[in-house]
Amino acid sequence: MEEIMKKRQKEAEEAYEKMWNGGKGSHHPDFDPEAEGDDVIKGSRETEELYNAIVKNDIALVYKKIEEGADVNFVFGRAYRCPEGYTPLMVAAHRGRLECSKALLRAGADPNYINGAHDLTLFWGIDGGVEMIKLFVDYGADLDVCTPKDWTPLSYCKAKGKYGATEEKGIYPEDVLRYYGASKYGSGPEALGTRSPRDRGIRSMVISDSRPPQRAAPSHEASLAAAPPPQWRLALTGLQQNCQRTVHELSSNLSRLQSGVSRQLLQLQAPARRTHALPLASLSQSAAVGASWSAGSGSRGDGGLVSREEVGRATWTFLHTLAAQYPDKPSRQQQQDARNLVDILTRMYPCGECARHFGEVVRAHPPQLASRAAFSLWMCEVHNTVNRRLDKPVFNCALVESRWAGIECEDEAEGGGSACSLDIGRRRR
Secondary structure (H helix, E strand, C coil), X not given: CHHHHHHHHHHHHHHHHXXXXXXXXXXXXXXXCCCCCCCCCCCCHHHHHHHHHHHHCCHHHHXXXXXXXXXXXXXXXXXXXXXXXXXXXXXXXXCCCHHHHHHHHHCCCCCXXXXXXXXXXXXXXHHCCHHHHHHHHHCCCCCCCCCCCCECHHHHHHHHCCECCCCCCCECHHHHHHHCCCCCCCCECCCCCCCCCCCHHHHHHHHHHHCCCCXXXXXXXXXXXXXXXXXXXXXXXXXXXXXXXXXXHHHHHHHHHHHHHHHHHHHHHCCCCCCCCCCCCCCCCCCCCCCCCCCCCCCCCHHHCCCHHHHHHHHHXXXXXXXXXXXXXXXXXXXXXXXXXXXXXXXXXXXXXXXXXXXHHHHHCCCCCCCHHHHHHHHHHHHHHHHHHCCCCCCXXXXXXXXXXXXXXXXXXXXXXXXXXXXXXXXXX
16 A cells, blocks of 8 residues: 555656746746746746745745745736736735735735736725734735726725624624724725625615605614614724733733742742742743742742743743844754754753643744744744643734833843854854
8 A cells, every 4th residue: 555655646646746847847836838928937936836835825835835936926917817917925915815914024924915907905905804914014004005007995995894703793894994904995996786784875775665755763773774874883992902912011011920920939938048940931821829838848849830920931931032132134053953943842841741732833833944034933933823722812913012122131241242143152152
């Protein structure tokens, strides 16, 4: 059976190479080998494989192809039977591939590209959902740009109507954009059918068809059913988000306070000399186990246990601080050291279950080590992934630099510079 599988694998690889045909062929399903002209441009093999990875939603392969040199801003045009053209980011955004879109934007994909049909990449992002819109905003998408055919993101949203099948659960992308500061409307596109129940003309037309015109005051039920003005909806949305952030910050501060009090109590109860050091870290967070050192004993007993929650907080503090201290332009060795550190935590760790889960997260979301900002953002997103598994609150990663700003260090190293800089440790090797 093993020989049969190897034979089939070899045949599949040979067929795959035959499709490429030394660069004359293609791995893209829409490639047109008969297309001719100066504007017929064929993408590299890595770029075509990047497209296929996005369609399959294979995030690990997306990162791999980006590292291999795929062009994240390549326009699939006439060579692929699409004269107006589209980019890998358009493909990912339209399909709602959030993680793929993150990878492309981190690698430099342009969120403001306009194709030959004068369609904004953001239009495709609006099709991808609310989270996709937020991602585009984080990476600098222009929310008030107007295309040559007088379309803006807001006018596109207005024509689109609403996400969701029912009015009660639907979300208006128009409100999402306005919340983030969009203000300009264009003349198109036209809505396909009656999509928005907020259209007063449609609402009044439905009422007039169902009953004779009356001047009587509307019933209490009709008043309740009327949609609130958009300003109210935006204000409520902003208030809800502010409340969530405040609750999360209070919870974090309370956890840090509890941790500090616990450490002080342990120090007061501990003997003058300890023969065993506390473990460094754990990525798991669960119920605390009561702990204290046995008075007069030089060895750790049952009272010397440390809760996984306490050690988990210490680990994340260490990792976030390391990311905040990471250089803006790291050397290859520093990138490899950071990658090795993360890899070691997935294998050598006090909590086996925690290490296994952390390994799964890292394999699905490989470390981003090109800069301090990329590493800090990656660390925050991985932390949120772990928190979701533990039903913990997630953190707004847009504020990661203000939450974990690095280590407080006023000492000066020999030869100048901060004593806490990672470059100092590299020079001393």
